[in-house]
Amino acid sequence: MNVLITGSCGFIGFHLGKRLLKEGHSIIGIDNMSNYYDTRIKNIRLKILKKYKRFKFVKLDLSKKNLKLSNTIKKIDYIVNLAAQAGVKYSLKDPLAYYQNNIVAFAYILELAKDLKVKKLIYASSSSVYGDVKNKFFVEHKIGNPLSNYSLTKRMNELMADFYSKIFSVTCVGLRFFNVYGPYGRPDMALWIFLKNALLNREVKLHNYGKMERSFTYIDDIINSICLIMEIKDKKNHKKNVIFNIGNSNTIKLFSLVKIIEKKINKKIRYKKISIQFGEIKKTHASNEKFNKIYNFKPKVKVTDGVNKFIDWYLDYKKKYKWL
Numbered sequence: 001m002n003v004l005i006t007g008s009c010g011f012i013g014f015h016l017g018k019r020l021l022k023e024g025h026s027i028i029g030i031d032n033m034s035n036y037y038d039t040r041i042k043n044i045r046l047k048i049l050k051k052y053k054r055f056k057f058v059k060l061d062l063s064k065k066n067l068k069l070s071n072t073i074k075k076i077d078y079i080v081n082l083a084a085q086a087g088v089k090y091s092l093k094d095p096l097a098y099y100q101n102n103i104v105a106f107a108y109i110l111e112l113a114k115d116l117k118v119k120k121l122i123y124a125s126s127s128s129v130y131g132d133v134k135n136k137f138f139v140e141h142k143i144g145n146p147l148s149n150y151s152l153t154k155r156m157n158e159l160m161a162d163f164y165s166k167i168f169s170v171t172c173v174g175l176r177f178f179n180v181y182g183p184y185g186r187p188d189m190a191l192w193i194f195l196k197n198a199l200l201n202r203e204v205k206l207h208n209y210g211k212m213e214r215s216f217t218y219i220d221d222i223i224n225s226i227c228l229i230m231e232i233k234d235k236k237n238h239k240k241n242v243i244f245n246i247g248n249s250n251t252i253k254l255f256s257l258v259k260i261i262e263k264k265i266n267k268k269i270r271y272k273k274i275s276i277q278f279g280e281i282k283k284t285h286a287s288n289e290k291f292n293k294i295y296n297f298k299p300k301v302k303v304t305d306g307v308n309k310f311i312d313w314y315l316d317y318k319k320k321y322k323w324l
């Protein structure tokens with residue numbers, strides 16, 4: 001099959017591209033190589049993808065009307081939209097980056113999906129859309145108010161997809177990812193920052209006094225879920241715009257994450273417990289029943305195993321790339 005992946009040099013886009021290319025599919029990857037975090041890791045990812053003959057890369061800012069994509073890209077079975085300005089904290093600093101890269105760019109993607117009549121548009125939403133909901137488990141039909149520009153733009157993506165599915169019959173699948181981690185991960189995310197600081201003997205900051213709790217989800221579980229959506233024919237009653245949580249149903253407190261890292265690298269970590277930051281959710285707890293019911297799949301990788309794999313990768317890469 002032919003798949004267009006936006007954000008192909010990002011963390012999730014890279015892993016999805018690699019998996020599909022290994023399986024013999026053809027991929028068009030689009031990324032603007034934004035410098036929100038260190039682009040050296042994006043270039044490493046891109047270099048790996050370029051080894052595959054069936055990979056075509058287009059460096060492009062999707063939020064700019066500089067190319068009528070449907071004229072250049074003719075036959076696409078699926079679009080997986082992973083391009084976005086990510087990060088909750090940064091969305092307070094530069095809100096416009098979120099409206100431009102997450103809303104305007106997504107509008108172009110919806111138009112493209114409509115023009116190309118793709119089988120499905122699969123797009124990344126986020127657990128952050130749950131905002132201030134009071135539920136113990138996050139279930140798809142019950143969300144709260146957004147707490148950041150990031151979560152607001154992700155919620156808007158869901159509504160935009162809903163509209164396009166109803167009015168233009170674009171079949172859309174929105175995925176609310178919960179704290180994804182793993183090799184080739186993101187330098188702006190907690191696990192990477194904690195490990196890097198620990199190795200440099202720097203203090204680690206634990207928001208909400210270390211009690212912040214997350215459904216940490218290993219990258220392989222995310223990729224398996226996306227692939228299942230493309231492989232398996234939908235049940236008859238699958239709606240035109242459906243939204244799923246993709247998250248580990250076991251949560252972990254940030255303090256426990258520090259303990260797992262300490263054990264693995266055999267080193268005491270200096271940490272400081274600080275208050276919660278504006279826009280952050282104290283606890284995310286994914287219910288994955290809805291996805292499991294249709295696709296018979298739940299994230300499986302235990303946090304200890306996943307974190308250990310990430311650390312093995314990081315330490316190995318650090319030998320080659322000193323800046324890590």
Ligand SMILES: NC(=O)c1ccc[n+]([C@@H]2O[C@H](COP(=O)([O-])OP(=O)(O)OC[C@H]3O[C@@H](n4cnc5c(N)ncnc54)[C@H](O)[C@@H]3O)[C@@H](O)[C@H]2O)c1
Binds near residue numbers: 006031033062100177
């Ligand atoms: N990683 C997580 O824990 C997580 C959790 C919830 C949701 N998500 C969502 O999943 C998606 C993928 O996340 P990720 O962790 O791989 O993030 P990432 O930042 O590593 O990847 C996103 C990629 O999109 C590219 N991009 C941004 N704006 C663009 C534009 N206008 N045109 C073209 N490319 C653009 C960036 O350069 C980047 O390489 C994002 O939509 C993110 O919001 C991620």
